[in-house]
Amino acid sequence: MKIRAGVLLAGVAALALAGNVVPARAQDLSDHAVKSFMEYAWSLTPQQFSKPDGTVIVIDKTKKDQVLVPLDVAREVIKAGRLSAHAQICDLRDDQILNHRAMMRREEVKQKWTPQQMVYISQLHLTTVMLLTGRIRLVEKQGDKEVVIVDEKKEAAPSCTDEQRKKVKELITAYVAASPPVSAVAKLYGNDKGRAPPPAAAQGAPTATGSTAVSESGSEKKK
Numbered sequence: 001m002k003i004r005a006g007v008l009l010a011g012v013a014a015l016a017l018a019g020n021v022v023p024a025r026a027q028d029l030s031d032h033a034v035k036s037f038m039e040y041a042w043s044l045t046p047q048q049f050s051k052p053d054g055t056v057i058v059i060d061k062t063k064k065d066q067v068l069v070p071l072d073v074a075r076e077v078i079k080a081g082r083l084s085a086h087a088q089i090c091d092l093r094d095d096q097i098l099n100h101r102a103m104m105r106r107e108e109v110k111q112k113w114t115p116q117q118m119v120y121i122s123q124l125h126l127t128t129v130m131l132l133t134g135r136i137r138l139v140e141k142q143g144d145k146e147v148v149i150v151d152e153k154k155e156a157a158p159s160c161t162d163e164q165r166k167k168v169k170e171l172i173t174a175y176v177a178a179s180p181p182v183s184a185v186a187k188l189y190g191n192d193k194g195r196a197p198p199p200a201a202a203q204g205a206p207t208a209t210g211s212t213a214v215s216e217s218g219s220e221k222k223k
Contacts, residue, residue, distance in 0.1 A: 034075050038068060041120065041127040049119050057115045067116045077103060077121055081128025083175060086168040088133055090160035095172045100125060102179035108188065109180045
């Protein structure tokens with residue numbers, strides 16, 4: 001995968017989980033950095049995704065331009081991913097889920113994206129979380145950069161203070177409150193669940209080699 005490492009690392013620095021929790025909008029990413037995150041997520045997007053109802057969403061990896069979303073949308077998804085990463089580090093699992101679902105509802109109610117694009121949007125969020133929590137990294141391999149999944153058992157878990165945890169919870173509460181309500185999405189799908197089965201949220205996505213799936217919770221499933 002040909003990604004400019006300097007650009008990507010600059011993007012990571014802009015979104016870094018620093019000592020103080022900063023609102024997502026406070027640190028904007030350059031277009032170059034957003035594109036790098038998008039490429040990173042694309043390499044991890046599965047070729048197909050099976051929803052809980054058995055429906056299979058097939059993604060043609062040769063038609064990248066038809067699946068990726070505009071930069072401004074990707075930037076907001078990455079920012080939401082940054083907040084989810086804070087929640088994961090602060091062990092706010094329920095808040096992390098609420099944040100992800102709120103982000104997905106924001107895109108679902110637009111009724112602009114194909115099922116393939118919704119899978120990609122969720123994968124971009126997941127990739128951002130994994131990147132900022134150290135679960136995936138770029139490594140040098142034969143002169144190129146390759147995505148790898150880090151063995152979390154060998155990595156020291158980042159810490160989160162009570163003050164940071166409180167701030168993250170407040171930010172997510174505000175983000176969810178400012179998002180479309182569950183009922184708005186329920187009307188789109190004619191059900192009372194409030195949203196379509198979240199693509200890539202429960203199952204995650206395979207690595208660049210397609211051998212392993214990693215979920216939002218960090219668990220892995222062999223393909």
